[in-house]
Amino acid sequence: MSRLQAGRRHSVRFSLNGKPCAGEAEPRLLLTDFLRHQIGVTGTHVGCEHGVCGACTVSIDGRPARACLTLAVQIDGSEVRTVESLAPSPDRLGILQSAFKRNHALQCGFCTAGILISLDCFLREHPNPDEEGIRDLLCGHLCRCTGYTPIVRAAIEAAAELADQGKEKTDA
């Protein structure tokens, strides 16, 4: 048993976007604030802070989860992926991100980081998604700009592109 005392900082070691990462956190520090203020990855947004809006969604051990309902100390030993993991390089967008751009699947962009991570996790498990599945996934996110239709379109387009890419890899 380990007891991490209130008011003191404790070491947290985890994997962030495939690389080992470490920081220090008080028990009360939320994963959102830990990522943004301690680690310095600010792609993950902070919205409602009670798990409703979905802006803070990150991947924890391969599953989309609310960073605002997770303590930094809970992710010790876990694999965390954030929106920063999606672009292959700082000057290029990933497939899902490009599809969002083409389809105007974002306007203000506040909800986008969370939605991208949810969709990224989803498309890994469901390479041939239908619209119903995508809409069910998007129930966990609030977007006040787009009306969701362009997001669904972008997700379907990205899934097709990812499937083509997969084929090319297997053929080669």
Added chain:
Amino acid sequence: MKPAAFDYVRAEHLDEVLDVLGREGGDARILAGGQSLMAMMNMRLAKPRTLIDIMHLPELARIERKGGTITVGAGVRQASLLAWPELGRSLQLAALALPWTGHVQTRSRGTVCGSIAHADPSAELPLVLQALGGEVHLRSAKRRRRVAAKDFFAGMMATARVDDELIEAVTFPVVQKRCAFREVARRHGDFAIVACAVVETADGVRLAVGGVADMPAARDFPRLEGSALDDALNGFAYELDARDDVHATARYRRDLVRMIGRDLVREVLQ
């Protein structure tokens, strides 16, 4: 907002959990998936001095079928139960209700027992436990006891659990009868305005309703049709003591109980 300060205990043995609960009682809270508790803490509606993380105890993360019951441990996440290959065959009502429990993004961490411990009157899993007549397994350093669902829920977010007890598991009876589930919410996955579950019984149906009273309520009905069924549902809807809130009026909730109730009873008895 941010939670108030607390000590975080990462338990590695069940004894440690029971020991801390025994010593600190109501000042300590169990942290499982955190999908209800962390929201309450962020809003400062809960300010525990100690959080006991039970998610590193493999013995609590099991789903077991023994004879006629299914035991779901305190560490079993909602997503894990939904992915359990036997779910559709053994626990059909949970298979129907789980997709309505929060969202993919909260089921990934939220636990089955956590939702039942939180006892939100609109939540689906307490409703399923109530509809099937399940049991809650409570354990402290001094004693172990089982409480039937009908005695466990005590009011709005209130249960029969006392401060030094851990909900070690819940059990659902395997019911090989027809069942149905439906709910109405503003957004799929949000808390239900009204949720209804119907299970066939030997001489009729049991209807369980969430979101209306301050805890999930169940009632057995004989086989009824037509206006006799409508009258029975109307009587039940009025007895539920529906409340008005920002989402819906009490009258609208009674309407939903009557309409969804009738549809589901017909579906199960057809």
